[in-house]
Amino acid sequence: MNLVRVAALARKEWREIVRDRKLFGLAFVLPAMLMLVFAYGSGQSLEHVPLAVVDHDRTDTSRRFAERFGNTVYFDLAGYVDSEREAAARLARGDVRVVVVVPEEFERRLVAGRSAAIQTWIDGSFSNSTPPRTLQGYVEAITAAATAELQAGAVARRLGVSVERALTLLNPIRVEVRYLYNPQLRTVWSVGPSMLMFILMFVAPLLMALGVVREKESGSILNVHSSTVTRAEFLVGKLLPNVAIGCANTVLLWLLAVGWFGAPFHGSLLLFAAASLLYVIATPGIGLVISLLVDSQTTAMIISVVVATLVGSQYSGMYIPVESLSGPGWLIAHVFPAMYFNDLVQGVFLKGMGAAELWRELCALALFAAAFPGLAWLLFHKRRRA
């Protein structure tokens, strides 16, 4: 490999990218925007769900019970409704997602030490964005807390003990929860680092593949075919500017994750830098391979996007744990670098792990950084095979 020629090719490639102002801008704007959109999009927890109450009892107890729902972050009390029929209409219109019906004699029954049955209706239609089981869980928890308070009061009066003692008697098992790595359960803390994996997987192969296929479409690749430039020199020359863009984007995304979203970074910066470098070589390598298999920009774009979304979101362990995947899914997860890099960034950011624990992931990334460009080298022929 002649390094002077590689440098010349890389310089030419870089100049081409920089001169297409729109493209150059998009190569940096797109990752940053994806980071913001995904962090806000998948960072939403289920809160402020609109809820209506049908109160047939209209007593202090029933009003206090209804207010319990509005006092949480989970529900917004969207008001009282006079009849079940009107409540059903509001549920159908989608104004509210939950209806709580408090029966007549609610207060009287409870004061008499009997049970009172409320009804909760939950809109199950948005089962993917507003999971009905989670809403039921919220309602259960709020109802259980109200019951515990009532019963503790009753037991305390009967036995002449403190309310606290009565609560222990009523609820002898206490579950203490300790959260590791992300004590306040901030979604962006864990989504942010994973987004580094996803966005680089998304943008780098796309830019790389389109860069080569554009030359194929316009025919300028014939210049390379007829020149003395070797296959390896051409591929390395194409790869280098994209690796540079990848590095710049890694820095940009790291700053967004740590600076803007406040994700903790407990591990070694050096390890992270080394792993990222390998990852931004491996990901455009995927793009190179794609570019050699197809002939049109549209096809290259489609394949890059489909591969990136599937591998990056379904088979990387970001949303679905890899160990729960079956046969083909498990295999896909292991032949792309996304899963290894995701484990590594999660370990470095949140868990403060070092090279001693993460060397396997690092080795895998090194392997991919060599394998994908190597595969491209095998696939690239200056002379078309008949």
Next chain:
Amino acid sequence: MTAGVVWGRQVLALTVKELRQLWRDRPLLLYVVYLFTVELVLVAGGTRELSHAPFLVRDADRSAASRELVHDLREPWFTLRGEVRDPGEALRALDHGEVRFFVDIPPTFSRDLGRGDTPATVQLVVDGSRVVSAWLAPSYAGRIADGLSRDQAARNLGRLGVDVAALPTIENRRRTWYNPNLDDAWGNALAELLSMMTVACVLLPAAAAVREKEHGTIEQLLVSPLTPLQVMLSKALSMVFVALLGTGIALHGILRAVYGLPAHGSLTLLLAVTALYAFTNAALGLVLSTFARNTTQVGLLILLTLMPVLQLSGTWSPFEAEPEPLRAVMSLSPLRHLVSVAYGILLRGVGMEVLWPHVAAIAALGTACFGAGLWRFRRQFG
């Protein structure tokens, strides 16, 4: 023949030409078929509930009560990965992401439980980096512990002469409307269909328009006796046709046939709104194509526009939870309105009397996009 008929026939001929081009572009055609079929199946199976969450236990008590607690943490929510002696072992497993949480039962558990003086404490150490399971696992485990708690409380209080059945209790009778069996596939597959249709509707006309620019065939169209309006209209109309066909196949062949998705409202209305929606998005794609010189640029522009639309329109995350300013911006997203329309018609069985504001919004956005596209197009080639 009147001028109007000629004009209409020209548009029709151009529309057929667009469809024929798509038909011959096999990779693109394959992608469109994939979007409306395989993609839906791939996504339908996911769940946002807790499922098979792996965990470890240290049972220092080894009593009937502690064994019962561990036994109750069972499939399909939890998967026991074994017992450990040393908490350090569990922490290492948590570090490497092998388990989601660790249950630590102290040696005093059954003693405290029997006496009822001090609470019998169980510690749950949870991997907070997996936020969804970190949130769900303790809440599920807590409910299971509450069940055991209640049995024990009844015994303890009974000894003190208090009958638990005579204590006031608020019972909760719950009912889930519109999806009584809590089938996750309904919402998943429908959300994915709406998202993928959006991708196809924006991408295809934009890519077709830019390819004509790149290859220079747009010049041929413009020297012919065709107006920019006809050229744009034909690209949008061919997309409406593809979207209707794709939605029809996806709805009947996959969503209804495979997943049993109901249609409580009018399917005709849904298809009519789908046609309007496809037109709106095709117009958006054409506007984007006027800002790009080659396919690479338009591809990136589409990603830049569509990603926020796909993520923040209430398909995969609750729209109500978004902050107010973001919600105001997102009302400019046609998908946000289509989500209300499609879920409303299919699952909640409502009609235009409820959905008209959303339909009007899609129409208004479509008119605005088409107008803007026509203006840009005329300026570039006029």
